[in-house]
Amino acid sequence: MLKLENKVAIITGGGSGIGRAISELFASEGAYVHILDLNTEGAADVVKTIESRGGTARVHACNVGNQQEVVEIVQAIGQVDILVNNAGIAHVGNLEKCGEEDFERVFQVNVKGAYNALYAAIPAMKANGGGAILNLASIAAVVGIADRFAYSMSKGAIYAMSMSIARDYMADNIRSNSISPARVxxxxxxxxxxxxxxxxxxxxxxxxxxxxxxxxxATPEEIAKLALFLCSDDAGFITGNDYPIDGGFIKLNN
The missing domain is CATH 1.10.287 (Helix Hairpins)
Structure with missing residues (x-):
């Protein structure tokens, strides 16, 4: 039996990298995958690959930093069983090399983008009787990484939002977890x-x-396999946790 059969999954930033690997794996496990991405060319290529393998997917051109766009797309989708907040950008620089525009740009995509997707998806999940949320955090959320001030800020926020959602929506049968990759x-x-x-x-x-x-x-496929487990019914007793997938970076780097 397919692990995500008859599930509807929204994956932000699913047009490349980790998001692509998650989109393709989820579709192969029976999910109807909706990719929200500004990179419509890349996302369309992912959909083509999914469909060639017998899966089902659709592209939605979307700036995740624009709440109205995200809400309208999610409302049009209707049923939402899984949300993967994967869309994100990086910035190199410490505090002094992070200008206001740099900070705002990272915040808009990484933090507000995740907030917007959560804001849109949770009412749909409540109406549907529950769901699974997975947010892509990072080792940068819990350890100091040189010259990643804005990026670390954003991933720390992702970690915190994941825990808050898990606590607030347990009664609605909504699970929320995050994963923290090292370099992929x-x-x-x-x-x-x-x-x-x-x-x-x-x-x-x-x-x-x-x-x-x-x-x-790590390979994107390795990250996708952990994502699949946490979004499947196999992880039905797991919520409010962050899972480092880091090759030992956090605890063995000594």
């Missing part, structure tokens, strides 16, 4: 390295890979 090898990482460390790509990739005690970055 995605096209975003490759682009980040190329932009910030031109001419040092191989060296920086090796350095970032080895910052995990396990000696490598």
């Amino acid at each position: 090898h995605t096209p975003f990482v490759d682009g980040f390295i190329a932009k910030n460390y031109p001419g040092q790509e191989a060296e920086m990739f090796e350095k970032l890979s080895k910052s995990q005690p396990i000696g490598r970055m």
